[in-house]
Amino acid sequence: MKELNPLLHSQLRLAVISILMNVEEADFVYLKEKTESTAGNLSVQLDKLSSAGYISVEKGMSGKRPRTTCSITTEGRKAFEEYVEALKTYLNL
Amino acid sequence: MKELNPLLHSQLRLAVISILMNVEEADFVYLKEKTESTAGNLSVQLDKLSSAGYISVEKGMSGKRPRTTCSITTEGRKAFEEYVEALKTYLNL
DNA sequence: TCGAATGGTTTATAATATAAACCAAGTACA
DNA sequence: TGTACTTGGTTTATATTATAAACCATTCGA
Numbered sequence: 001m002k003e004l005n006p007l008l009h010s011q012l013r014l015a016v017i018s019i020l021m022n023v024e025e026a027d028f029v030y031l032k033e034k035t036e037s038t039a040g041n042l043s044v045q046l047d048k049l050s051s052a053g054y055i056s057v058e059k060g061m062s063g064k065r066p067r068t069t070c071s072i073t074t075e076g077r078k079a080f081e082e083y084v085e086a087l088k089t090y091l092n093l
Numbered sequence: 094m095k096e097l098n099p100l101l102h103s104q105l106r107l108a109v110i111s112i113l114m115n116v117e118e119a120d121f122v123y124l125k126e127k128t129e130s131t132a133g134n135l136s137v138q139l140d141k142l143s144s145a146g147y148i149s150v151e152k153g154m155s156g157k158r159p160r161t162t163c164s165i166t167t168e169g170r171k172a173f174e175e176y177v178e179a180l181k182t183y184l185n186l
Numbered sequence: 187t188c189g190a191a192t193g194g195t196t197t198a199t200a201a202t203a204t205a206a207a208c209c210a211a212g213t214a215c216a
Numbered sequence: 217t218g219t220a221c222t223t224g225g226t227t228t229a230t231a232t233t234a235t236a237a238a239c240c241a242t243t244c245g246a
Contacts (some may be wrong), residue, residue, distance in 0.1 A: 090111045
């Protein structure tokens with residue numbers, strides 16, 4: 001049976017990647033709301049995805065407030081697609 | 094976003110359930126080979142699935158050798174189907 | 187000006203997955 | 217007959233992961 005990329009096989013990281021697949025970019029607050037995660041957990045998981053090169057994280061400013069914006073990379077897109085293919089073999093799809 | 098049943102969101106347990114969905118029953122040795130897992134790991138994960146009521150585990154004898162046979166329960170089937178539905182919302186299927 | 191809200195990060199803890207060590211029974215064979 | 221190996225597991229220790237709690241800097245509102 002095919003291996004399931006453990007970096008993607010995690011509910012929160014998968015949710016983040018899934019969102020980023022459908023959107024040009026998304027900021028920290030948006031991801032936090034959409035995934036209903038705590039800020040701490042999200043922060044850690046974004047770091048992991050970023051370290052793996054699956055997403056790029058830009059820390060900027062929106063007016064006077066900090067703003068962290070994320071987008072998926074080509075590598076991330078590829079990893080996600082491979083993950084989906086592997087999963088299908090488990091799900092009988 | 095929908096929750097992904099954590100009991101099923103584990104590579105090995107998902108593999109086991111996936112196999113059992115397509116087969117009347119399967120024994121320990123077969124599952125071990127198909128999933129390429131270690132006996133220890135498989136034993137633990139079968140216990141978890143069994144405790145949750147997702148599979149039934151029969152310990153019998155095949156000639157003079159012990160033989161553990163597993164099959165999926167109605168509850169397990171239902172849980173798997175719900176898991177698949179939830180996952181689809183992540184995978185854009 | 188001081189208390190609360192915003193937007194995070196760091197760190198401690200709980201939960202999980204995995205492998206290593208172990209065990210009982212059977213088998214092979216010198 | 218005894219002893220070394222295989223089979224079919226289970227139990228337990230450890231490494232990894234996920235998650236939450238605590239924290240920090242800045243800004244906003246009364």
